Amino acid sequence: MIAVSEDFRILTSQLIDFDLEAYLEAVERPLPECVRLNTLKFREEKVVEFMYGRGWRLEKLPWVRHGYRVLEAPISNLGDSIEHMLGLIYLQGPVSMLPAEVLDVRVGDRCLDLCAAPGSKSTQLAQLVGLEGVVVANDVSQKRVKALSFNLQRWGAVNSVVTLADGRLFSRWGAGLFDRVLVDVPCSSLGVASKDWSVLKKYRQNHGKRLQPLQLALLEAGYRCLKAGGVIVYSTCTIMPVENEAVVSRFLERHPEARLEEVRPEGLKWRRPLEEFGGERFNSEVEKCFKCYPYDNGGEGFFIVKIRGGD
Ligand SMILES: C[S@@+](CC[C@H](N)C(=O)[O-])C[C@H]1O[C@@H](n2cnc3c(N)ncnc32)[C@H](O)[C@@H]1O
Numbered sequence: 001m002i003a004v005s006e007d008f009r010i011l012t013s014q015l016i017d018f019d020l021e022a023y024l025e026a027v028e029r030p031l032p033e034c035v036r037l038n039t040l041k042f043r044e045e046k047v048v049e050f051m052y053g054r055g056w057r058l059e060k061l062p063w064v065r066h067g068y069r070v071l072e073a074p075i076s077n078l079g080d081s082i083e084h085m086l087g088l089i090y091l092q093g094p095v096s097m098l099p100a101e102v103l104d105v106r107v108g109d110r111c112l113d114l115c116a117a118p119g120s121k122s123t124q125l126a127q128l129v130g131l132e133g134v135v136v137a138n139d140v141s142q143k144r145v146k147a148l149s150f151n152l153q154r155w156g157a158v159n160s161v162v163t164l165a166d167g168r169l170f171s172r173w174g175a176g177l178f179d180r181v182l183v184d185v186p187c188s189s190l191g192v193a194s195k196d197w198s199v200l201k202k203y204r205q206n207h208g209k210r211l212q213p214l215q216l217a218l219l220e221a222g223y224r225c226l227k228a229g230g231v232i233v234y235s236t237c238t239i240m241p242v243e244n245e246a247v248v249s250r251f252l253e254r255h256p257e258a259r260l261e262e263v264r265p266e267g268l269k270w271r272r273p274l275e276e277f278g279g280e281r282f283n284s285e286v287e288k289c290f291k292c293y294p295y296d297n298g299g300e301g302f303f304i305v306k307i308r309g310g311d
Helices: 006-013 020-028 044-053 098-102 120-129 142-154 167-173 190-195 198-202 206-224 245-254 284-288
Strands: 034-037 057-060 067-072 089-091 110-113 134-139 160-164 178-184 226-236 259-261 290-292 302-308
Touching: 006 020, 020 190, 034 044, 044 057, 089 120, 098 120, 098 178, 098 226, 098 302, 110 120, 120 134, 120 142, 120 178, 134 142, 134 167, 142 160, 167 206, 178 206, 190 198, 206 226, 206 245, 226 245, 245 284, 245 302, 259 284, 284 302
Parallel strands: 110 134, 110 178, 134 160, 178 226
Antiparallel strands: 034 067, 034 089, 057 067, 226 302, 259 302, 290 302
């Protein structure tokens, strides 16, 4: 039986579309094993052929290019596989592959990943921009930047640059420089509690409220980095409206020129974001965001918003 804090219980009882029993059942199970294949080193068919020859059985994920569910593998710990060590595959949750996919990255784009470590989405961006493009992968944590650098190196991402800085500073350094920006913010991680149940026991009411100003400031900084007509994606792996709907709604109050685009991926169940929570009514545009709970797809819970900057 997974232990949850009283605050978690109280707060989720106020979420009108949330089923605690289904949630706990879902996060009790490990995430399905999925991989993204590296197209920077070889053509995708070549990697698939190589892996099939070594006993892998894969099933394509419909909502993301290069993403597969692992049906069978020659080794129980996929992180110890030769394919992983050679940087032919990246082990990544199935829904976690969606934010970089919906960013509409084009070959040759100049991309910024503002909160990038340990690099699952930066490696994805690196393969989508190709060798003609550039990814600036930033994170504030020195320890996590080491993992980010290692993963980008393993991936053969010679088109990527790693920076160690508070992402909020990019509003000064990077203003107007990027075609695409990903802001995958630090959050309460309640959508990926299957990786670490302790987040449920430690959760306190003020947790999300404390994170919100940083999340909003990172989104704001990322938005300033966009070239005219560029696209920014904000994502969290949590279920709390204070870090999701409320952040987007407050951002839109400050930026009436920003246009939200619908995120409706093929093959994934999504649910309508809330219209209000805790006495706060959200901007009606918020309904265009993608939201799912862990029990919707047997994967992670995520919230994703796609914004096109003004001209
Ligand atoms: C959800 S994780 C990012 C996961 C990453 N995008 C990936 O897919 O592998 C959030 C990251 O934000 C970083 N972070 C926290 N505060 C930050 C700040 N002020 N500026 C930049 N990064 C920050 C954390 O160190 C953490 O690595």
